[in-house]
Amino acid sequence: MSSSLPFTSSRAFLKTQYKHRDSLEIPQHILPSKVHSFTGDVSTPEVLLSRDNDHEPKLSCTLRQAIGQAEVSSIILDFGFAVAGIPVIRVATIQHTSLPVRLDITYSEGFPGIERHGGDGPFPFSAGADTQRRNRFRIRGPGFYEAKHVQGSQRWMRITLVSREPCSISLSLAAFKPTTENTPLDQLPGYFACSDTQLTDLWGYGARTLQLNCIPARTVPSPxxxxxxxxxxxxxxxxxxxxxxxxxxxxxxxxxxxxxxxxxxxxxxxxxxxxxxxxxxxxxxxxxxxxxxxxxxxxxxxxxxxxxxxxxxxxxxxxxxxxxxxxxxxxxxxxxxxxxxxxxxxxxxxxxxxxxxxxxxxxxxxxxxxxxxxxxxxxxxxxxxxxxxxxxxxxxxxxxxxxxxxxxxxxxxxxxxFGVNFNQLPYIFDGAKRDRYAWTADIITGGPSLYYSTAGLKYIRGNIEASMMRSTLKNGESGLLPGGMPPGREFERNPKDTMFKVLSANYSMYLILAVFDFWLYTGDDILILTYWEQIKGCLRYIEEMVNDAGLIAAKGMTAMDYDYYNGAQSGVATKRNVLYIAALRKCATMAQSAAIDDQEAAQLYLSQASRTANSINKTLFNSETGHYMITTDRPNGFQQETHAWLLTTGIAPEPIQASLLQKLNDLCTGTHNNSPTQFSAETPDVPTTISPITSTFHILACLQAGDVASAEHILRTVWTPMCDTSSPHFTGTTWEFMNPDGTPFEDQFCSYAQLFSVGPTSIMSRFVLGVEPITPGYKTFLVAPRFQMDGVRWAEGRVPTPTGEPIVVRWEMFDEGWRLWCRTPGGLKGVVKVPTEVWGRKKSVMVNGVVMDDGSGEIRIGGGEGEEMDIEIFY
Incomplete structure (x- = not known):
């Protein structure tokens, strides 16, 4: 029986070659896409946009500095979107009375930075990044010249002749040698598209951000x-x-x-x-x-x-x-x-x-x-x-x-x-430009988005393994787990160093949550078995921090979190205790698995989680304000992230959940497009900022409560400035944080390719397309489109699985009904859950061309060698 609800979109997305994507990566320089402008005496800059095909110098771009010339000769090149690699130039000729000729090449993610002497840097925090965002090349003759280090993210490049007159230099190449994967987004293991092109693009911006931050082993050279x-x-x-x-x-x-x-x-x-x-x-x-x-x-x-x-x-x-x-x-x-x-x-x-x-x-x-x-x-x-x-x-x-x-x-x-060797493991960095550090916190949102898009599992595992291997917890010892890893640290060295270790309670719990997510999406029992003793040792140590009221208290470095600009959460922090409960619950699930099978530990963790949840509601909830305090040291104000976590974990009692969600949504005032801020206006001693990571948690809280309209408002308003291709800040990637006017917070210091800001990529695959694992490794999974955004009539995509084959879904809304087609790999079992609003309008249902007389709106799929299912709902 032919369908009366034909899909609008093509089937081209089904023909991916993602299994062979590595072979698609032909080594070649990344060239600029456009000459933005030039000053001084510059001729034929457009030749820098084309590639040498015969390995011989082609026509060249010449920069000259003549006697008495007032303007410095300089070119600004536009790469179109953020790219990464080692800067490289090819010099055709030089003319100067004395050598070397000095040529400065400057880099910036946003356009405002490229107009500054040092680009958008320097960034001295991490040895994993080139401190400078301006390389000085000292040219003594024709040939290739490379910078000594990686520039991790930039859309813009400026070339400036700085030697004194008279002199000239001719270049036939100004580019980057790629150090990260540049697989076309439609050829990634994961894929998402929908009828709203801005949402489709936003999914891709998250995937591109992940590509820039995923660093293969031995690709970060020493400084x-x-x-x-x-x-x-x-x-x-x-x-x-x-x-x-x-x-x-x-x-x-x-x-x-x-x-x-x-x-x-x-x-x-x-x-x-x-x-x-x-x-x-x-x-x-x-x-x-x-x-x-x-x-x-x-x-x-x-x-x-x-x-x-x-x-x-x-x-x-x-x-x-x-x-x-x-x-x-x-x-x-x-x-x-x-x-x-x-x-x-x-x-x-x-x-x-x-x-x-x-x-x-x-x-x-x-x-x-x-x-x-x-x-x-x-x-x-x-x-x-x-x-x-x-x-x-x-x-x-x-x-x-x-x-x-x-x-x-x-x-x-x-x-x-000195901790400045090459990176021994593949890592996923927090930011491609800075810090270029293998932190654990950023994986909380970056990890799920990676599992839905690039599927670069080795990078997430690299961060986890690095922190766990640096842990000194052995033979039942207790302690915190390292919160990050400088890329040049060698694992063969004594782990008890004094310069490279950051120990924070929150970062330790982020690491545990990252381990759980990795296990959920991959089914990798070996990982949790390998590091189970370190995880237990960390939980023991954190339990020792619990006071008589049943809550964790912390100060100093132990109390730090990724939002350093908001200050340490010293004292008894609500969020820290919520993280502890989340970690305990996840560890209870891992303990109950066949891989660990430690039922005693599972019961202990659930008991501790219940105690701390009760203590949060008893001690940290302020009945006068109707919300929870940030910390006992900072009792005033309302924090977005804390309350989002309280709702997604279900710790906040049901009678107050609606009022807390309303308070969260009340943060959507006072900014350029009513994006939510991290704190309420009366919160003291914090800057007014828009945070993509905390807004991701906010969206998840809304979706869990069924408040789809608020979830859509947050997703669209927070990330809209990043999608504006006409903006001088556009990079095709997702930003770290923003001012109330939608510009990057902290000016050019802001990371424009920030791992923890890629939340929409996983949200759209999980809730709009509707696919998520129920048990580790997608052994059982759910297909349940449940984030119906305004104007989205159809969605299609692939979700990678450990089998090597993806779960493929496409659905579309019609005036006459609704249709979903799904293909599942062999050995996996799933349930397709028809959206409630669709099922409520049904007059007839067909599955694979056969009329289904009755049902609950949940249709089982898979379990064999692989299966395709076509569901049509007629109104």
């Missing part, structure tokens, strides 16, 4: 280059410290340093948050030399990491010049002055006062007389536009004299010592 006879070469990079020196106190540091261009930098008494940096600045020819003492990670500011200049000394009399080795010695003893020697000559002393001052949370908050840093490690770096070498390092303690560390700095093992 240092090692030579057997010349030590380490460092070019404009933050100071990176020896990983096991964080508890060193009084010591002497001796090393040899060579300035190649601009100067050099070393650090003492360094901790993960920064330390004391000595920055030597050498003008060309040695005409002026200064030695500066800074507190921070770098001598140029990141938006949230503002360094503090403490003191500066004029060392011009020492005659330091480029290209020559000098012996440096730095003495750090108690609260005495720092002493610096160059070739055994005292170069300067740096005073230490106010010895009782505590370390500031940021350099800009440093008290007068700071620093009073009693301990920390030793590191090396290079300031902005500096390139230098170091070798023959020795660190000796004082009283008694003992060698703490020594290295010629001329063997690649030194990269592991």
């Amino acid at each position: 240092w280059q090692v030579s057997e006879d010349m030590g380490i070469l460092v070019d404009s990079q933050r100071c990176n410290a020896y990983g096991w020196g964080g508890e060193w106190t009084d010591y002497e540091v001796e090393f040899e340093g060579m300035v190649i261009d601009g100067g050099l930098c070393w650090g003492v008494r360094m901790r993960p948050t920064g330390g004391l940096l000595f920055v030597l600045n050498v003008d060309p020819g040695g005409s002026s030399t200064t030695l500066e003492l800074w507190f921070g990670l770098y001598n140029k500011p990141q938006k949230t990491l503002i360094p503090l200049l403490l003191e500066s000394k004029d060392l011009t009399n020492l005659g330091i010049v480029s290209g020559k080795w000098y012996k440096f010695k730095c003495i750090c003893i108690g609260i005495e002055e720092y002493k610096v020697f160059v070739d055994a000559q005292l170069a300067g002393t740096f005073k230490r006062t106010n010895s009782d001052a505590s370390e500031p949370t940021s350099a800009s908050e440093a008290p007068a007389g700071f620093p009073a840093i009693p301990q920390g490690s030793v590191g090396f770096g290079a300031g902005e536009d500096q390139i230098c070498r170091f070798r023959n390092l020795t660190v000796k303690s004082v009283n008694p004299s003992k060698i703490l560390y020594t290295s010629g700095l001329n063997n690649t093992s030194v990269l592991g010592d």
